[in-house]
Amino acid sequence: MQLHCMKIKRVFNLILLLLIGLFVYAESPSEKYVKEPEDAILEVSYERRSIRDTTKRSPVLDSTILRVGKTKSMYCGARKLWADSMMKIDYSAYSSVSLAAFKNKDYFPGGRYWSYIYKDFSNNKCKEYEFYNLEFEKYDEFLEIPKWEVYDSVKIILGYECFKALTNFRGRQWVAWFTPEIPISDGPWKLHGLPGLILEAYDVSHDYKFEAKGIRISGLGKVGYMEYDDYVTVTRDQHMKNWWKAKHDNVAAKIQAAYGIKTSEKPQPTKRIPKYDREETDYDHSLK
DSSP: HHHHHHHHHHHHHHHHHHHHHHHHHSSOOOGGGEEEEEOSEEEEEEEEEESTTTTOOEEEEEEEEEEEEEEEEEEEEEHHHHHHHHHHHHHHHHHHHHHHHHHTTOOOOTOOOOOEEEEETTTTTEEEEEEEEEEEEEEEEEEEOOOOOEEEEEEEETTTEEEEEEEETEEEEEEEEEESSSSSOSSTTOOOSSSSEEEEETTTTTSSSEEEEEOOSOOOEEEEEEOOTTOOOOHHHHHHHHHHHHHHBBBHHHHHHHHHOOOOOOOOBBBOOOOOOOOOOOOOOOOO
């Protein structure tokens, strides 16, 4: 019986991944909702590893994509992009797939990475949309270029010769491997500014890691951002501080209070101590 259930779950996950691929990697009706669209010239799929509990060090894995145009790029979770696209064009279909996912104990059909990072190189601007702890926020900031030191170390990633670079950026020290064979000065998350595409990057504490798994140059969607009515505009400083304060809240208790849904038989404490921090840590961590 257990083996049968595992087979069913694997089949369901395969179907879900195929559906995600149809919406993420090909042009779809959802693109009419994309603002300031630009044709993509390249798309990189990365495995994003993040540590959500620094005492246990068990990584959370997410499939993410970097979609690059001539003047802009977008980095986001592949399943998050699929979920948002489905909700825009066919909410009933999204609900059906999500319900089936829950029944198969896939409690995150939209993935675990819920941010969109938009880089606008022509205007030196960066925009982030993020959903966290039942909150929707967006902010604009200046597109900061990390100050890199390039070394002679070499390794091969996806068949490309890559060189090592180091930077101290946004409160962490980062190691990146970039390839001049793809002369695109971009990379996952907010990392960019090297003479070639970043195919691997991680912080020295190994709390975060981005590893390229594939590159596409055809059949790509648009680069741009999908505007959402329910996202509140804040500053970067406000967003980071709000996120940190929210991580001290118990989201289960918040769900109980907001929707009257029991997430546990036991009363949920309203506060907790977060066991991890963001990719960027250079923000006010006070709770005032």
